[in-house]
Amino acid sequence: MRIVEATDAYSRHVRDVRRLSPATVRAYAADLADLAGSTGDVELSDIDLEHLREWLWRATKRGDARSTIARRTAAARGFFAWALEAGLTTTDPSLRLVAPKRGRTLPHVAAADAVGDLLDQLARTAAEGDPIALRDHALLEMLYGSGIRVSELCGLDLDDIDHDRRTARVTGKGSKERVVPFGAPAAAALDAYLVRGRPVLSARRDDGSALRAIFLGARGARLGPRATYEVVSRVLGPVVGSAVGPHALRHSAATHLLDGGADLRTVQELLGHASLGTTQIYTHVSSERLAATYRLAHPRA
Template structure:
């Protein structure tokens, strides 16, 4: 069997049988495509040549390319998952990736916007939102909900209309590992979302239906956020709109939607929210994943010090 064939079978299994998220499947697909290309260029395209030495050579090449330690660690995790599946499927006598070790890396603090920056950014987006431009109303609702509910971009884009409780101001989210959680959102997000659903979403769906035959399947009536062509709003489209706005704000670091999630978590902690509550809101299975936000919550730390320390 060719290595590429085994990879295709593995990706089908993790998507259809294991129920991994689209984000995880895409990461596996990307990493293993590079690995297969390396194996084929090394003339080791058959599965029986897939051993720990081949994997180590590929990882060494990746390191020589100057990739971050976090990227290499993800590559190792991908190979380990693939190797475990190969062994369980009895395609190889043992897991070839069992002795791989990920490089240690210092944990970088996430980019977080200050309160004033967040207010300024959202005000800028709201000022452009007008009924005669349904995309602008949609984008305003997207920005408000990303920040208000601290959603992952994949969670936001996969939200169905039925997942929104406008009366209770909550959204029912399907997160990593198909874990469901209910997340609240506040007044500004509620107003933006209500306006979008009443005025903009119908326009986007009607426009898409008029542009293509109904049989084309392009119109997704179940999706909360409709794209310009009537289908579900895509992750890449959200990345572009967020990057554009974050580029207007001072400060370095990532410009993706995850910055809104980092910012929301930090602002919650600054406001006095319990770490366990923030963990539940973010959908983290481990508290250690949430604790990174305590390192950037300096305002809360300083306030606690002033209130509690006798020599403050």
């Protein structure tokens, strides 16, 4: 089997069988398409370890980040393990492929007071009744108030919200569902948007059909991750001081929870992390803040 045909089959496998997130499926498909292009679409059985090392070396010379190289390594390993199990090849050349160690990148975290001031300003703007302003206020309150991912926010439907308990049912990575709480400010912003903002946006749909999606775009369609990123970057960027997206609010929510005394397991469950190790990066962020405060305040620092 040619490698292009095999990589296309693997993309369908991770999408339909392993049910990885659409973003992961797209990333793996792009990585393996690049691998196929670099080898000239040879027979799958002709790929060896040197082909793979050459492929990663080219990506390194191109300036790809270590995290990207590590993801490409993971894509190749998963692909060849699947191909071996499926009987498409008799060897797995990726077994000795070494991934670079990922650099530790601390997330952007906005100060709690700055986020609070920003959300208060959005509330004042939304009070004037503009449907987009009402949506943007509810959107940022939900991202910060619940710590959910942007894909989870965009996937929210009307019946996913329990208004009495102030919880949302979200579908995370691997199609895993969990229920997350959100606070009174987010509940108030969401209610205002659903009553005064969403009906106006919903009425703008060209085909007149009704959507169950909570967050809608200016023309009434479900709001997508890219549009959400643009909203958050426009609003939150001046506060953080750099180009940031919805994940910055997730990082900030997690860090502020730990700063406020929440235990690590609770934050892990709230964020939907499969591994506690993923959540532990936020303890490092909090420790950095503690150390900075100590250096400023302690006479013997």
